[in-house]
Amino acid sequence: MNAMADATKELDARAQAILCGNDRGGYTVPTAGLYPYQWNWDSALAAWGFSTFDVDRAWTELETLCSGQWDSGMVPHILFHKTDPGYFPGPDVWQSGTALPSSGITQPPVAASMARLVLEADPSFADRARALFPKLLAWHRWFMQHRVRDGMTCVTHPWESGRDNCPDWDIGMNGVDVTGIPPYERRDTSHVDASMRPTKLEYDRYLTILGFGRGAGWDAETIMADGPFLMADPGMHFILIRANDDLAAMAAELGEDASDIADWQTVLRNGAEGMWNAEIAAYDARDMRTGQFANVLGSGAFTAYIAGAGKPELDAHLERCWDKVRYGIPSSDPDGPYFEQKRYWRGPMWPFLNALIAIGLKESGRTEQAERLRHETAEAIRQKGFAEYFDPLDGTPCGGQDFTWTAAIWLTWAGQETT
Numbered sequence: 001m002n003a004m005a006d007a008t009k010e011l012d013a014r015a016q017a018i019l020c021g022n023d024r025g026g027y028t029v030p031t032a033g034l035y036p037y038q039w040n041w042d043s044a045l046a047a048w049g050f051s052t053f054d055v056d057r058a059w060t061e062l063e064t065l066c067s068g069q070w071d072s073g074m075v076p077h078i079l080f081h082k083t084d085p086g087y088f089p090g091p092d093v094w095q096s097g098t099a100l101p102s103s104g105i106t107q108p109p110v111a112a113s114m115a116r117l118v119l120e121a122d123p124s125f126a127d128r129a130r131a132l133f134p135k136l137l138a139w140h141r142w143f144m145q146h147r148v149r150d151g152m153t154c155v156t157h158p159w160e161s162g163r164d165n166c167p168d169w170d171i172g173m174n175g176v177d178v179t180g181i182p183p184y185e186r187r188d189t190s191h192v193d194a195s196m197r198p199t200k201l202e203y204d205r206y207l208t209i210l211g212f213g214r215g216a217g218w219d220a221e222t223i224m225a226d227g228p229f230l231m232a233d234p235g236m237h238f239i240l241i242r243a244n245d246d247l248a249a250m251a252a253e254l255g256e257d258a259s260d261i262a263d264w265q266t267v268l269r270n271g272a273e274g275m276w277n278a279e280i281a282a283y284d285a286r287d288m289r290t291g292q293f294a295n296v297l298g299s300g301a302f303t304a305y306i307a308g309a310g311k312p313e314l315d316a317h318l319e320r321c322w323d324k325v326r327y328g329i330p331s332s333d334p335d336g337p338y339f340e341q342k343r344y345w346r347g348p349m350w351p352f353l354n355a356l357i358a359i360g361l362k363e364s365g366r367t368e369q370a371e372r373l374r375h376e377t378a379e380a381i382r383q384k385g386f387a388e389y390f391d392p393l394d395g396t397p398c399g400g401q402d403f404t405w406t407a408a409i410w411l412t413w414a415g416q417e418t419t
C-alpha cells in the first residue's frame, strides 16, 4: 500500500472516531465545548457520515433530530437535550415552551437529502425511512406555509440560514435597533479566537431579533409580518428545492404519497428568479421589508447547482472567486469589500458546503470542477485536520476542531478521491 492510501486509512479512522466521540447518545454535537447541543443541519450531515460505517446509527441521528419537531411542523435549529452552561444563548433565553427545549427558528433542510443518501447506503432500512417520511414532509410543508413569500424562501434570523454572519445579511441587520438590550455574556469567544467569530454589534442584533420572536411566542406569522429581520435567502431556497426533489424521490421508492411537492417546486423554481440580481449577475439575498438586494456574492448563490439552477453567469463568478483562493469555494467573493478570510462566513471555506456544491456540479455535468473541489477540500483536511472551516487562501484551520460535519464529509466524499 502506498503512503497516500495509508494516510487515507488513518484519516478514515480518525473521522469515525470524531463522529463517535461527538456522540452524546443518539445525537451528535457539532464539536465539544463550542457547540454542546444537537444542531439541525450538522446532525443531518452526521447521519450521512455514520451511514458509511453504521447505518442504524445514521437513522437514529435523523430520528432524534425529528424528535424535536414542533406541532407546526418546524424542526428547530438547536435541540437542547441536556442543559450546558458553556453555551449562550441556551434554553432559558429561547424559551420555546416545548417538551424538548429548542431554539425558535429552523435551519436549512438538508435532512431529506441526507435521508435519501442514507437509504441508498442500505435499502434494507426502508422501514426507518418510511417512519421518518411524514415528519420531513410536514417540515417542508411548514416552510412553504411560513417561510416562502412571493416564491422566495426567507430567513427570519441570520442563524436560520446556517451562514450566520455572511455579508448577505448586512443590509437587513443594519436596520435592527439594539438600544435597550440587556447585558449578556457570550461564551463562543471563550472557546475560539474572537477574530474568527461574529462581532459584538452582530451579537447584539442577533439577540434583539431572538427577543422579538420570544416576545411573539414564536408565532411564525407575527415574526414574518413584523419581525425586525426578514430576508430572502438563495442558500435556503436552493437547499429546499433540492430537499423537495429528494423527498419526492424517496416517496416514489417507498410507495408514499408526495403529490403536494410538484406544486411546491413550481412555486420555488419560478420564485428563484426574484432573487436574480441582474446588476451583479448572480442570485442574491434580498431584504423583504424594502425589496433591496444585498449586492453580495456569497456561497448561498452557488448552492444553485444542487437545485439544477446553474447559469453561465454563475459559472463565470464561480471560476473567478475560486481562482482567487487555494482551497475550495470561499463563502464570499474575494473581490468584495466585505471579504475577510478568517471570519467565519465572511470569506472562509466550509468543507461540508463544498460537498453539497460538488454534488450539484457533478450532476450538472461539471465533473472536472466537482473533482477539483473534492481534491482541494481533501488537501485542506489532510494538511490541517477536521476543522470547522478553513482560511481559503492559506488553509489555516479555523473555529472548532474535531468537527462532526467535516469528519462526515471526509468519510462520504472528500476522502473518496479515486486519483
Ligand code: GLC
Pocket (backbone or CB within 6 Å): 030, 035, 039, 040, 041, 042, 161, 162, 163, 164
Ligand atoms: C454555527 C454555523 C451553523 C452551524 C452551527 C453548529 O452557528 O454558522 O451553520 O450549524 O454553528 O455547527
